[in-house]
Amino acid sequence: MPLDLDPLAWVRRLAEAHDRQMTQLQLWNAYYEGVQPLSYMAPELLMEVDDRMRQVVINWPQLVVDSLEERLDIEGFRLGGADQADRDLWDDIWQPNDLDEESQLAHVDALAMRRSYVIVGAGDSPGDPPVITVESPLQVYAERDPRTRQIVAALKRWQQPQADGGAEDFATLYLPEATIQLTRKGAGSDWEEIGRDEHRLGTVPVVALVNRARVADRDGVSELAAIVPLSDAACKIATDMMTAAEFHAMPRRWATGLADDDFKDPSGRPVSALSRIAGRVWATRGDSVKFGQFPEANLSNFHETINSLARLAASLSGLPPTYLGLATDNPPSADAIRAAEARLVKRAERRQRAFGGGWEQVMRLALLIRDGEVRPEAERMETIWRDPATPTYAQKADAVTKLFAAGLLPKEQAWEDMGYSAAQIARMRAMEDDALTRLTAADLHALSTAPNGPAAPIGSPTAQSTVSGWSADSADG
Template sequence: MSELLEVLSAKLDESQSGLAKLDSYYAGTQPAAFLSPKSAEALGNKLRVLSVNFPKLTVRSIAERLQVTGFRAIGDDNADTDLWRIWQANDLEAQSHLAHLDALVYGRSFVFVWAGPNGPRVTVESAKQVTAIFDPASGEVTAVLKKWLSGTTHHAVVLEADKITRYAGKENALQVVEVLPNPLGEVPVVPLVNSGRLLDFEGVSEMADILDLTDGLNKIMSDALVSSEYFARPRRWVTGMEIVEDDDGNAVNPFSSEANRVWQSEDAETKFGQFDGARLDGYGDIVAILTQQIGAISGLPPHYLGLNGDQPPSADAISSAEASLVAAIFGKHRALGRRWAKVADLVMKVRDGQNTRDFETLWKAPDTRTPAQVADAAAKLAGIGVPLVAVLADPMGYSPSQITTIMQGKRAEALTASGADLSAFLVSE
């Protein structure tokens, strides 16, 4: 193997442990961090994993609102229909959601752009199979590796600015299969990085800050179940009754059989009683505190966390409560928008050989709006002279293809209303 392949392979292998941990938290299968052996024994070893899966809720709440609706060249008011057609041809309406999901879980995902049989080919890749080397000075990608297993054969591809090298063979004895020149002059891979700071080239998981709080919450829930199982049910006591022992000298419970619903004794001095069951109110209080802390750190609104009680919030209350979450998503738009714009740039270079335009990514509005609010905002914008195309994009939130269909319909309506006869412009054969 080449030295570059060895370096990239070692980096990919080193990342697997951390990615597997994040996987377990997202799936809710992480081991109980604080479940003691005695607690497990009290539950008959039946409770091995208990997860209140707020990490998954955090990721999905953000990913659901990261929806790309198109691309527009800087200085152009209209969305680029050619780019959107390529986007749909590569099923990126669905795949982009998965890319955002993985970027939020792992801190990064990757988008590959190359030539396909029917035009530019764009694929979304996981950080579990792909790793990259970044220039520490500029943060640009200098080399990318993808490794995967097909049957019993290991495959790898190393992408560089000047060439693309494919490998195959045994895991530690990969052989060069093919070397392709890279006419783009740059690595055709765009990392979607969930970065929190300037030097976070590898990204940070959106779940990172609430993992410990989630473990604490799971511990409290486990304790509550242990108390419910072992202490909360009333315990009875009896005095003045002769203790019967077995052959080994162990006390025999005369009321151990389930059939003995009624306790009775022939001794008049025997007394029966019942201890009070354990109260679980304290657990509820701690659960509420931990849940509030998770909400404060993650930005999830109270009604996502079940903290509003039985009273449903109003539309205005929902908008106010979601302000922190929406602000965070606008931040994701800025960071990920430039990454998707780079994907658009590579798509144009693959298709045309060059690209002289700079693109911006168009997103669906992330805030919660009622149809009445959207219609009212659109009417006011149209009333002050904002072009219909811009109004349809925001606040109406239509995709470029939908806007094109609406504009064609408007033009057809205008022609019909004017009674114009276009037959004179038709050239007869």
């Protein structure tokens, strides 16, 4: 792979590779948003009902992604050798970049569209924290070295509306030694360099959060890949059900002995054949006039088909059946609910491990930009995730209390296992230190005002015997 390309050659190379994937990325995005085209529908039927009926979208793709993303919450980072979360990374880097909220967006895009990206840059002024932004795969593409699997170049493209109603194209090329800004006036014109930052980091400041990477495909796999065919089938069946409800669920009337001129609207104009069908009246010509009606259709076959597709979607996605509306007459017990969520919890843990490596790389890049180096303990950084399981608060508290009482769990780890964030743990530790300080001050005051006179210096035998509540005279007794 040529790594000595000039910037414009890199832009063309990355843009062409990105364009080849753009159609599929936009399709995954459409499925997540629920605006995908209708599948499995005959074109003739679409032409017949297109002006009267919309597609019924059963948005299982969004359910699959959101149910997994809701269990991916980052609570801090722990440096190698430390027993608690690092406050510097959380307070000075993570929080100023609003990554509590932005990380959720990155996870959604990675789950739905195979991957998302995080870009790290220097602040606007000296002393400002590094700037970290999450990016959509619809705008960013990165190329990896096939030997090291590391990103060797990345490109971000976007359009900015202009006052004349047109749009100007912008791009940023990220290389190991520099970041280059480019622009062009139209799709057919050449890119022009408008700015350059010679950061000399020795690495591309772009990190990919990849969902379900494969050995031969580091770009990942969408969580929607297995669900989309079932979702298409469910949307088609639901649309058919609405069509059947429109034409067959209600009793349809028939009439004989009537001519086309007998069907008129309130203004006296003839009613079209389609309007008569929509009005559920079948009419034929004849010598005598007769009226009647057909029996209505039963829609249960549609219901059973959708339920069957939902069961298949649950088995492929790992979602509990209740998430897809497959409820039973008897509500499940708490143990049954946890058992049904076992696969979903394990999938969330797998995503935590994959995404955690990417976020650790992001924080190391931020330290490199801010401090000019990465400390050895930062190389062994660990991402702290919230427990993706859903035990009750009482169950979790009971388990943590027993482990702490048995001496198997330090207090800081007990707080972390209970789900407290790094900021909450720091506040509780400060409260504990403050309470200890006040207690020590109260003890010293009590010793100094004792009836026998001023207390002996701390550490003397007299002070120790007073604090412990006994003296040599009382011991003789």
